[in-house]
Amino acid sequence: MEAVKVEVATLEELPVQTGRVVKLNGREIAVFRLSSGEVRAVENRCPHKGGPLAEGIVSGEYVFCPLHDWKIDLKDGQVQAPDTGCVTTYKVDVIGNKVYISM
Secondary structure, X not given: OOXXXXXXXXXXXXXXXXXXXXXXXXXXXXXXXXXXXXXXXXXXXOOOOOOOHHHOEEEOOEEEOOXXXXXXXXXXXXXXXXXXXXXXXXXXXXXXXXXXXXO
């Protein structure tokens, strides 16, 4: 089954190093525009206590959960040691200035 690309924002709507929540198919997804210009998307729920990742602090390729400071890699969704767990990541495509997430 081929993934469906859904337009979720324009680059101008995504401030650098700030998360934004989009809702797709009943899921909350946190979308981040990194200082490198890349855009990443992960589920908007920390595996620890369900903290809203879109409200976290972004540093490089990582977001820190606003509840308990868990560090999560935005490339692969892995929680960084000493904590453990992962979040779902979503493929992002930027075409022109439009941002798409593959579902």
